Amino acid sequence: MSFINYSSREINCKIVYYGPGLCGKTTNLQYVYKKTNPDQKGKLISLATETERTLFFDFLPLALGDIKGFKVRFHLYTVPGQVFYAASRKLILKGVDGVVFVADSQIERMEANIESLEDLRINLGEQGYDLDKLPYTVQYNKRDLPNVAPVDSMNKLLNPRNVPHFEGIAVTGPGVFETLKNVAKQVLIELKKHY
Amino acid sequence: MSGSDLIMYEEEFSRIDDELQRLYVQTNAKVVFLVDKNGQLIASAGETRDIDTTSLASLTAGNIAATGGIARLLGEKEFTILFHEGEKDNIHISLIGQRVILVVIFDKRSSLGLVRLRVKKASEALVKIFNDITTKSEKEKSVDSFDESPFAEISDEDIDNLFR
Numbered sequence: 253m254s255f256i257n258y259s260s261r262e263i264n265c266k267i268v269y270y271g272p273g274l275c276g277k278t279t280n281l282q283y284v285y286k287k288t289n290p291d292q293k294g295k296l297i298s299l300a301t302e303t304e305r306t307l308f309f310d311f312l313p314l315a316l317g318d319i320k321g322f323k324v325r326f327h328l329y330t331v332p333g334q335v336f337y338a339a340s341r342k343l344i345l346k347g348v349d350g351v352v353f354v355a356d357s358q359i360e361r362m363e364a365n366i367e368s369l370e371d372l373r374i375n376l377g378e379q380g381y382d383l384d385k386l387p388y389t390v391q392y393n394k395r396d397l398p399n400v401a402p403v404d405s406m407n408k409l410l411n412p413r414n415v416p417h418f419e420g421i422a423v424t425g426p427g428v429f430e431t432l433k434n435v436a437k438q439v440l441i442e443l444k445k446h447y
Numbered sequence: 448m449s450g451s452d453l454i455m456y457e458e459e460f461s462r463i464d465d466e467l468q469r470l471y472v473q474t475n476a477k478v479v480f481l482v483d484k485n486g487q488l489i490a491s492a493g494e495t496r497d498i499d500t501t502s503l504a505s506l507t508a509g510n511i512a513a514t515g516g517i518a519r520l521l522g523e524k525e526f527t528i529l530f531h532e533g534e535k536d537n538i539h540i541s542l543i544g545q546r547v548i549l550v551v552i553f554d555k556r557s558s559l560g561l562v563r564l565r566v567k568k569a570s571e572a573l574v575k576i577f578n579d580i581t582t583k584s585e586k587e588k589s590v591d592s593f594d595e596s597p598f599a600e601i602s603d604e605d606i607d608n609l610f611r
Contacts, residue, residue, distance in 0.1 A: 255453045255487040259460035264487045294501045299509070308513070311486075311505045316609040319601055324609060327486065327505065339520075343512040347485030433610050440606050446452070447598040 253347040254443060262323045265439050266347055267432075270372045271354035272364035273305070273333035276393040279422040280354060281312050281328055284432060287425065288314060306332040309344050319440070326436055333368070342375045350387035350439040351376075352431055354420075355410055357392050357400035365410055387438030390417040391431045396424070453483055454584045460490065462576050467492040470569040475557040477536065481573070482507050482548045489547065503550075507540060511548050530559065541566055544574040 255264040269277040278298065285296040294313035301307050310330040317324060331341040353372065355365045373383050390411050392403055403419060411417055416434045420427030463481065471479045471492040478498060480491035486508035488500050510529065518526045529540040539551045539562045549570065551562050 253452050253483075253485055255455070255483060255485075255489075257455040257460065257489075259455055259457045266485055266487075295499055297502050297506065308509060311502070311509075313501045313505070319605045319609065320598070339516050340513070343509070343516055346512060347483075429610075436609070437606050440601060444598045444601045 254349050254439075256322075256447070260323075261321055262325060263319075263443070264325045264327060265349040265436075265443070266327045266329065267350045267352065267435055267439065268344055268348045269328065269330040269352045269354055270341075270345075270368065271333055271393075272356055272361060272368040273335070275333060275354045275356040275361070275365075275368075276420070276422040277330035277333060277354050278304075278306055278310050280352075280391070280393075280420075280428050280431070281310050281330055283422055283425050283428045284314070284328065285312055287429070292316065305334065306330055307337070308332060308340050316436070324440070326439075328432075335367075338371070338375075341371070342378065345375050345379050345381070348376075348379075348381065348386070349442070350389075350435040351383065352435050353388070353390045353410070354393050354422075355390060355406060357394045357406065357419075358397055359399050359401050362401060362406075362409065365406075369410055384413065387435055387442050388415050389431055389435040389438070390415060391420045391422075391427060392417065393420040393422050393427070395419045395426075396421045452584075453487075453489075453580075454587075455489065455580065456583060459576055459580050459583070463490050463573065464492070466569055466572050466576065470551070470565055474551060474553060474562050474565045476551045476553040476562070478550075478552040480504070480550050482550065484508055484511065484542075484546055484548060493552075507548055507550055511540065511542060528563075539563070539566065541570065543570045544577055547573065547577060549573065 269280055271277050292315050297311040299308035312328040314326045329344050331344045376383050392406050407417060418427045418430045422428055467479050467490055476493060478493035478495055481489040482504040483489055486505035488504040491500055514526050514529060525542060527542045531538045536552055536554050541549050543549050553562055
């Protein structure tokens with residue numbers, strides 16, 4: 253649910269990074285935070301446990317610039333990936349405008365990717381959304397690790413609809429902005445369709 | 448998109464602003480602000496300069512969402528009021544008409560009783576304004592007002608420029 257304010261001439265949109273535990277959702281946000289101009293970003297808020305596992309969400313507000321005199325702001329959120337935080341995960345999806353699914357490319361995490369994707373579909377459904385109709389981008393993260401599955405086979409498994417997908421190494425940055433730009437663009441195009 | 452986007456027009460925004468200013472004065476609060484349930488700041492009144500309102504808005508919405516989750520587990524529809532007491536400052540959070548969150552931050556110059564009383568009054572007025580907003584945006588949608596929409600004209604180039 254985007255928020256369009258004609259009075260202050262602002263558009264606010266919400267993008268949620270989803271994926272299994274330790275796939276690199278928070279790392280994506282941290283990289284975006286690190287590489288964005290100070291005047292374009294707010295604080296990066298992380299509600300995490302002492303061992304730096306996301307407990308509730310991470311939040312990063314980004315002000316990208318103007319379109320037709322409207323300030324465009326994106327609010328980036330991550331969900332807690334660990335299975336037992338299901339209840340919290342569901343809450344973060346409220347009012348989402350676009351979803352990034354961060355998949356862990358390591359072969360041994362394929363099962364976890366599938367499970368998380370299924371969970372995403374169900375949770376979106378409960379909020380009245382259909383993943384097939386939302387702006388949606390997939391990132392195959394951790395491409396720098398030795399034991400990764402080939403992108404083709406991951407795409408077959410996790411992305412049968414063949415939505416835009418990117419290879420990523422969130423720790424050092426490749427793919428992070430490509431993913432964000434893509435989903436942001438889809439969100440704005442969606443906005444254009446409706447208003 | 449779900450079709451439940453919040454669209455704020457000049458007229459309603461100024462009514463909301465007036466309502467918040469009134470509440471700010473009447474409660475002797477430090478800050479009053481209004482957030483939508485998804486964590487977007489709608490409007491504020493008071494000493495907001497030293498406060499990171501964007502973060503505060505998102506965390507408040509998270510707080511309400513988590514409390515709502517607890518409520519449903521207990522078979523309640525929603526807990527409509529949250530109150531946090533600090534050493535100096537206190538925060539009173541209330542859910543209005545199921546869709547927006549009113550936050551009042553106050554110190555010893557005010558009191559919980561006063562805040563509760565005034566918030567209740569302000570809530571009624573705000574519910575009415577938000578009902579008007581809904582009616583208005585439905586009307587605007589049904590009338591073909593696309594010529595005025597700033598978004599119909601968005602080009603790929605505009606979008607690309609955002610990321611330069």
